[in-house]
Amino acid sequence: MTGSLLFEAIMFLAGAILCVSIAKKLGLSSVIGYLLAGVLIGPYVFGFIGEEGDDILHFAEFGVVMMLFLIGLEIEPKNFWNMRKTILGMGGIQVGGTMLVAYILFTLLGFEFKVALVIAMAVALSSTAIAMQTIKEKGLMDTTFGTSAFSILLFQDIIVIFMLGFIPLLANPEHNTSADAHSNSVSLIQNLPMGFQTLAIILSVVIIIVAGRFLIVPMLRKVAKTGVRELLIAAAFLIVFGISFLMEFVGISPALGAFLGGVVLSNSEFKHELESTLEPFKNLLLGLFFMAVGASINFIVIAKSPFMIGGVLVAIIVIKALVLYITGVVFKLKLDQRLLLTFGLAQIGEFAFVLLSFAFGLNILEQEQMDMLLVITALSMSLTPIISIVNERVILPRMGTKESVQRPMDHIAKSQKIILVGFGHFGSTIGRFLRSHGVEATILDHDSNRVDFLRKMGFEVYYGDATRTDLLESAGIAEAKIVICATNKIGVSKAISKLVKEKYPHVELMIRTKNRYDAYELLNLGHTNIYRESLDTSLLLARDVLSKMGFRKYTLNRQIQNFKKYDEDSLRRLAQEPNRGESYIFKAREELKQQEEFLNEDFKRGVVDFDKHWDSEHIRKTLKKSKSYTL
Amino acid sequence: MKKILVLFAHPKYEKSKVNTALIEHIRGKQNVTIHDLYEQYHDFHIDVKAEKELLQQHDIIIWHHPFYWYSCPPLLKQWIDMVLEFNWAYGPEGKALEGKICLNAITTGASKAMYCSAGINSFTVRQFLRPFEQTANLCNMTYFPPFAVMGTHRLTDDILEQSKIKYGKAIDLLQSNVTLDDFDQVSFLNDVSQLNTI
Numbered sequence: 154m155t156g157s158l159l160f161e162a163i164m165f166l167a168g169a170i171l172c173v174s175i176a177k178k179l180g181l182s183s184v185i186g187y188l189l190a191g192v193l194i195g196p197y198v199f200g201f202i203g204e205e206g207d208d209i210l211h212f213a214e215f216g217v218v219m220m221l222f223l224i225g226l227e228i229e230p231k232n233f234w235n236m237r238k239t240i241l242g243m244g245g246i247q248v249g250g251t252m253l254v255a256y257i258l259f260t261l262l263g264f265e266f267k268v269a270l271v272i273a274m275a276v277a278l279s280s281t282a283i284a285m286q287t288i289k290e291k292g293l294m295d296t297t298f299g300t301s302a303f304s305i306l307l308f309q310d311i312i313v314i315f316m317l318g319f320i321p322l323l324a325n326p327e328h329n330t331s332a333d334a335h336s337n338s339v340s341l342i343q344n345l346p347m348g349f350q351t352l353a354i355i356l357s358v359v360i361i362i363v364a365g366r367f368l369i370v371p372m373l374r375k376v377a378k379t380g381v382r383e384l385l386i387a388a389a390f391l392i393v394f395g396i397s398f399l400m401e402f403v404g405i406s407p408a409l410g411a412f413l414g415g416v417v418l419s420n421s422e423f424k425h426e427l428e429s430t431l432e433p434f435k436n437l438l439l440g441l442f443f444m445a446v447g448a449s450i451n452f453i454v455i456a457k458s459p460f461m462i463g464g465v466l467v468a469i470i471v472i473k474a475l476v477l478y479i480t481g482v483v484f485k486l487k488l489d490q491r492l493l494l495t496f497g498l499a500q501i502g503e504f505a506f507v508l509l510s511f512a513f514g515l516n517i518l519e520q521e522q523m524d525m526l527l528v529i530t531a532l533s534m535s536l537t538p539i540i541s542i543v544n545e546r547v548i549l550p551r552m553g554t555k556e557s558v559q560r561p562m563d564h565i566a567k568s569q570k571i572i573l574v575g576f577g578h579f580g581s582t583i584g585r586f587l588r589s590h591g592v593e594a595t596i597l598d599h600d601s602n603r604v605d606f607l608r609k610m611g612f613e614v615y616y617g618d619a620t621r622t623d624l625l626e627s628a629g630i631a632e633a634k635i636v637i638c639a640t641n642k643i644g645v646s647k648a649i650s651k652l653v654k655e656k657y658p659h660v661e662l663m664i665r666t667k668n669r670y671d672a673y674e675l676l677n678l679g680h681t682n683i684y685r686e687s688l689d690t691s692l693l694l695a696r697d698v699l700s701k702m703g704f705r706k707y708t709l710n711r712q713i714q715n716f717k718k719y720d721e722d723s724l725r726r727l728a729q730e731p732n733r734g735e736s737y738i739f740k741a742r743e744e745l746k747q748q749e750e751f752l753n754e755d756f757k758r759g760v761v762d763f764d765k766h767w768d769s770e771h772i773r774k775t776l777k778k779s780k781s782y783t784l
Numbered sequence: 785m786k787k788i789l790v791l792f793a794h795p796k797y798e799k800s801k802v803n804t805a806l807i808e809h810i811r812g813k814q815n816v817t818i819h820d821l822y823e824q825y826h827d828f829h830i831d832v833k834a835e836k837e838l839l840q841q842h843d844i845i846i847w848h849h850p851f852y853w854y855s856c857p858p859l860l861k862q863w864i865d866m867v868l869e870f871n872w873a874y875g876p877e878g879k880a881l882e883g884k885i886c887l888n889a890i891t892t893g894a895s896k897a898m899y900c901s902a903g904i905n906s907f908t909v910r911q912f913l914r915p916f917e918q919t920a921n922l923c924n925m926t927y928f929p930p931f932a933v934m935g936t937h938r939l940t941d942d943i944l945e946q947s948k949i950k951y952g953k954a955i956d957l958l959q960s961n962v963t964l965d966d967f968d969q970v971s972f973l974n975d976v977s978q979l980n981t982i
Contacts, residue, residue: 705798706826707859770799773937 164201168194169440182287185538187440191447192535213445216438217282217503218397218411219431221310224285225415226424228307233416236304243301243480244308247498250476251277258468264522267323271512272526274316276469280502281306282439283537287497297486298493305480305498310412313504314358317406317511318351324515357403361396361410365417373423377601377616389430392418406507422604425597425615429623442503443534450531454524466529470536474499489549496544500533570595570633574619574649575640576607579665579686583639594637595628620648622656630657638664641686643671650680669724676728685724692716785815786959789842790889793821793849793860802891802936802944803850809948810955817842821859828862835867840880844958845925847916848889851932854905854912864919873923885958886920887928887973888913889951895935909934910971926964931973953979 168190176186194201233240252273259269284302293299369392376388393411400410418427455462474495481491506527513523573584573594580596587594597619598604604616617624619640630636636653638646643666650662663682666672672683696709790810794803797820811818819838825831839845849856871877890909898904899912913930920927931954933939933947954973970976 705823707795707822708798710826770801776937 164194182290182538184283184286184443187443188447188535191444195448197452213442216442218408219393219435220282220439221408222393222411222415223428223435225412226419226428228416229419239304240308243484244305246480247305247476248277248312251473254472267517271517275505275508276501278309278502278504279498280500280534282503283534284497298490301494302497314409318354320512323517353403358413361413362417365414370421374601386430389427422608422614422616425624425627426617428627446531446534451528454528466532470499470533492544496540500537501530505530570629571635572628572633573637576614580639597628620645622652633660635661672724673728786843787815788844790818790846790848792818793857795822795857802933805944805948806951809952821863830863830866832866844885846887846889851890851892882924884925885928886925888916888930890930890932891936892934893937929967929970929973950979
């Protein structure tokens with residue numbers, strides 16, 4: 154029964170749905186739900202998932218791979234450079250400090266120096282998957298804690314490359330021949346001489362960067378031109394799988410490759426599209442990954458030496474927490490932010506699996522050591538959400554300061570975000586005018602040629618179908634203040650406005666319509682900020698005609714304002730009538746008749762009659778009527 | 785011959801019989817530039833640089849406007865606010881208008897009799913014009929008595945005719961080399977003897 158792939162898939166999905174719903178209901182992080190599901194269906198509790206657990210873990214790593222790809226996408230090299238001090242400083246202190254203390258600890262425990270060094274490296278890394286998932290779930294990305302954690306994790310993700318390059322240098326040369334026996338993956342570099350292994354890793358990184366620029370982006374543009382949406386999904390997967398394969402082929406972590414690939418593509422117009430395409434898959438696969446971690450907690454190993462494992466686990470978490478706390482002190486984080494950081498990153502990360510099995514493959518570690526460390530890693534990851542809950546519910550409330558008050562000023566602009574949909578002639582004018590006032594809008598457009606061109610002109614434009622919730626979400630609609638629908642397709646505007654109104658009622662909508670009939674529809678859907686493109690320009694033209702006929706410009710300007718007010722009022726009244734049918738036609742006729750009357754009256758009175766004070770003739774007439782009043 | 789710039793500000797010029805008569809009468813005079821602010825800056829978007837250049841090309845500045853609520857219409861005030869810049873028109877470096885002559889040419893609905901302590905308006909026109917006078921002083925300009933057509937609410941065609949001729953004469957007079965000393969006894973340009981001799 155357990156051999157059936159379908160059955161396992163059913164177990165995974167059912168377990169996830171059940172446990173995550175329960176976790177969420179209890180107000181816990183979804184990560185706990187997944188881990189618990191993994192433990193339950195794993196070989197040691199119900200045993201639904203058997204020996205294949207390893208394969209599942211391998212497959213589930215795609216979740217981590219995609220997450221790192223997406224993290225990479227979010228880091229534009231420019232931002233990366235801006236953050237270099239925090240990344241290097243905080244990351245350096247954290248990794249260096251943890252490695253040092255852990256190395257001393259494991260040497261004292263009697264491990265050989267090479268083994269202790271490898272373990273120290275593995276222990277220094279935290280779990281990007283767990284930490285980022287939790288941070289995003291709680292919406293803490295913009296806090297000091299969020300950026301600090303992000304910087305540290307980023308540093309770790311990068312330093313892993315060097316660790317992977319360094320570990321082969323520790324391998325015992327006499328065991329090297331047997332290395333192949335352990336390794337069951339196709340790996341190129343393990344057969345190379347040691348110096349070349351490091352070189353190969355650097356080379357593959359360069360390949361990814363170059364390919365990203367000159368191969369992937371042009372390919373995406375071609376795919377986008379076809380207009381077939383699923384092709385873009387396919388392309389997104391092709392990128393992630395392709396990079397992963399290349400990295401695995403060379404023998405280093407596919408997650409790192411994906412991260413680099415993400416960074417390379419972060420400057421392209423496909424950023425948001427890729428993000429929104431992969432996001433749902435990423436979350437499911439990450440869930441699978443967490444379940445696999447839960448399932449791989451080997452209770453037999455634990456049972457063999459519970460105190461040893463428990464002791465080491467506690468020791469590692471304490472070490473990591475201490476180093477993180479000190480890092481927080483050095484970088485002058487507020488106490489609450491510091492505590493969040495301390496407990497948020499105190500676990501061992503998924504890269505430990507990679508590093509440890511890599512070292513095991515090179516015969517640096519023994520089976521027993523590896524088993525123990527894998528269990529400790531999985532346990533420490535499982536403990537993180539629990540520790541965080543204790544921190545949030547017991548420790549932080551006693552500390553007083555709430556993070557929301559401490560938000561730095563520069564996030565105000567970010568939370569006042571404007572999203573501009575459609576960058577044609579209409580939208581681009583809006584965009585240029587906003588930009589000239591220092592207001593940057595996130596621009597979405599569906600024409601990849603135009604997007605390409607505009608990006609060359611230096612605009613921040615993204616390719617994508619804005620009627621999709623996920624794309625709007627990745628464009629940051631949750632924090633947006635205004636969405637401008639500048640597209641000329643009323644269907645698109647209607648779809649967007651419906652979606653925004655339902656899901657993000659706090660966001661103000663400003664919608665372009667071609668004519669009054671489209672305006673009626675939108676007014677009836679409850680939208681109030683309607684801009685008829687036919688109104689202003691035609692009045693400007695009429696104004697200039699009258700000016701050439703000898704009417705005064707200031708007067709005409711004021712008349713335009715009057716006319717617009719008449720017209721907007723009548724538009725709103727008319728919109729309430731059913732759009733078709735006699736009633737509308739009757740009402741419309743009546744309105745048009747009324748408008749004609751307005752115009753006629755204006756004409757008879759002379760053009761201007763809205764400001765009697767400036768009209769001496771009017772005053773004179775009134776005075777004639779009441780001769781007694783002296784003025 | 786002195787060059788005169790008439791800064792004309794009327795938000796509803798097409799409805800003003802008196803101002804139309806005055807402006808049309810002096811239009812086309814040699815060395816007189818009529819600058820219709822409400823036509824030029826109908827959106828209140830004043831081109832300050834162009835205005836400064838215009839000012840520098842002229843010797844006499846006339847603020848020609850109806851007397852609305854004891855002051856000028858908003859666009860002329862806007863003009864004053866924007867064009868007479870610190871350190872250009874006034875301030876330690878502000879010498880651009882030094883020595884030029886400045887005056888108001890106004891039309892008022894109420895008659896002269898009502899602009900006095902006993903009248904409905906309690907103060908004289910000269911008193912109400914103090915802000916303009918001081919503006920001119922601050923800019924180191926010589927402020928001349930105003931030219932005023934008053935009581936326009938009840939103005940007869942005859943008097944309107946005389947008024948526009950008088951305005952034309954006043955322009956001529958200003959273009960000859962008159963100084964402030966020539967106006968010792970008068971509070972309005974209208975009362976200068978030269979304008980009243982046919």
